[in-house]
Amino acid sequence: MTGELQVNRALFDEVMVPNYAPAGVIPVKGKGSRVWDQQGREYVDFAGGIAVSSLGHCHPALVGALTSQAGKLWHLSNVMTNEPALRLAKKLVDATFAEKVYFANSGAEANEAAFKLARRWALEQYSAEKDQIISFGKSFHGRTFFTVTVGGQAAYSDGFGPKPGAVLHAEFNNLDSVKALISDKTCAVVLEPIQGEGGIIPATKEFIEGVRALCDQYKALLIMDEVQTGVGRTGKLYAYMHYGVTPDILTTAKSLGGGFPVGAMLTTTDIAKHLKVGTHGSTYGGNPLACAVAEAVIDTVNQPEVLTKVLQSEKLFRQHLAAINEKYQVFSEIRGQGMLLGAVLNDKFKGRSREFFLASADQGLMALVAGPDVVRFAPSLVITDADIAEGMQRFEQAVKQVATA
Numbered sequence: 489m490t491g492e493l494q495v496n497r498a499l500f501d502e503v504m505v506p507n508y509a510p511a512g513v514i515p516v517k518g519k520g521s522r523v524w525d526q527q528g529r530e531y532v533d534f535a536g537g538i539a540v541s542s543l544g545h546c547h548p549a550l551v552g553a554l555t556s557q558a559g560k561l562w563h564l565s566n567v568m569t570n571e572p573a574l575r576l577a578k579k580l581v582d583a584t585f586a587e588k589v590y591f592a593n594s595g596a597e598a599n600e601a602a603f604k605l606a607r608r609w610a611l612e613q614y615s616a617e618k619d620q621i622i623s624f625g626k627s628f629h630g631r632t633f634f635t636v637t638v639g640g641q642a643a644y645s646d647g648f649g650p651k652p653g654a655v656l657h658a659e660f661n662n663l664d665s666v667k668a669l670i671s672d673k674t675c676a677v678v679l680e681p682i683q684g685e686g687g688i689i690p691a692t693k694e695f696i697e698g699v700r701a702l703c704d705q706y707k708a709l710l711i712m713d714e715v716q717t718g719v720g721r722t723g724k725l726y727a728y729m730h731y732g733v734t735p736d737i738l739t740t741a742k743s744l745g746g747g748f749p750v751g752a753m754l755t756t757t758d759i760a761k762h763l764k765v766g767t768h769g770s771t772y773g774g775n776p777l778a779c780a781v782a783e784a785v786i787d788t789v790n791q792p793e794v795l796t797k798v799l800q801s802e803k804l805f806r807q808h809l810a811a812i813n814e815k816y817q818v819f820s821e822i823r824g825q826g827m828l829l830g831a832v833l834n835d836k837f838k839g840r841s842r843e844f845f846l847a848s849a850d851q852g853l854m855a856l857v858a859g860p861d862v863v864r865f866a867p868s869l870v871i872t873d874a875d876i877a878e879g880m881q882r883f884e885q886a887v888k889q890v891a892t893a
């Protein structure tokens with residue numbers, strides 16, 4: 489037996505492309521909402537791998553689904569279909585507005601498929617002039633060149649040469665700004681029901697209803713990017729279900745795989761028919777391992793008691809955060825829904841979210857930021873009350889550290 493290569497954080501700077509700045513510690517093990525690093529130090533996980541680890545770490549149902557499929561069949565490519573992909577597609581169709589599913593490996597790829605489908609739908613149904621995609625400031629749709637260009641932060645797509653065209657940006661929650669841009673040339677409007685990366689900003693009901701009505705008026709598709717809000721995170725299987733507004737295309741990833749890379753685009757038969765054989769594809773999309781895990785995620789999450797628990801945990805989070813704020817006066821507002829919450833820093837602490845993130849890590853708590861002004865929490869949907877209490881105790885110490893420094 490040869491020994492495993494010993495690795496540490498310093499090696500990251502030596503051998504990795506420097507596009508990330510990971511924390512100083514390297515986690516090696518996780519169970520539920522607890523994680524341990526190389527030194528055996530324990531963390532409470534309020535980050536969930538950025539709204540991904542929907543059932544915590546190493547949930548028995550997911551370990552079971554993965555290991556059972558790992559002993560059967562790993563990969564075929566889309567030259568053949570497979571049982572886990574068919575079962576997962578059937579369950580997604582049964583649980584949502586959708587009639588057809590396309591599988592990808594990430595959120596960006598699901599959105600890439602959605603945008604290409606919208607363009608193809610408009611071309612075939614109407615004309616080549618109907619090619620404009622309207623999205624929103626601060627939105628985030630992934631990092632492929634098309635999706636990052638559709639996203640609302642020009643800084644992320646600048647500096648890579650000519651951008652894909654016919655992409656317009658309106659202001660989120662401002663219906664007039666959509667009215668000013670939408671026309672017969674619009675093929676799709678894409679929005680996140682709660683802007684995640686942009687700072688946990690929920691769309692108002694009037695806004696979503698208004699955008700839906702404008703899409704109907706101008707015969708444009710409404711695409712909901714539920715990559716961050718989907719799969720139970722807001723207390724319903726998908727966030728659109730809170731609004732009583734149905735999208736034409738929905739994209740989902742992150743929590744769908746509970747930590748295994750998978751994404752999906754959901755739509756209707758009438759729209760889906762425009763992605764004919766050969767128009768789009770992916771080698772791994774619908775991979776049996778990914779779909780077996782995602783099927784177990786859907787089976788586990790889409791239960792009334794789990795979805796109810798998400799909203800109970802939200803209440804607990806809000807109570808704890810209000811108590812912490814009472815003592816230290818750092819937040820102006822708690823935004824979001826279910827297990828996707830943003831603590832907005834008040835004027836005194838504006839721009840300092842990273843300090844809270846780093847202090848949290850110091851105290852043994854994994855948190856997230858959503859831009860410079862918001863501390864974000866996206867924990868497991870099945871986090872226990874005891875883990876919430878312990879994590880909040882640590883977060884209070886972190887807040888104290890920053891507020892009294």
Ligand SMILES: *Cc1c(COP(=O)(O)O)cnc(C)c1O
Pocket residue numbers: 593594595596597599628629630631680684685713714715716741742
């Ligand atoms: C994370 C995210 C994406 C991108 O997903 P990847 O899996 O990183 O490609 C797209 N849209 C939203 C709303 C997201 O939060």
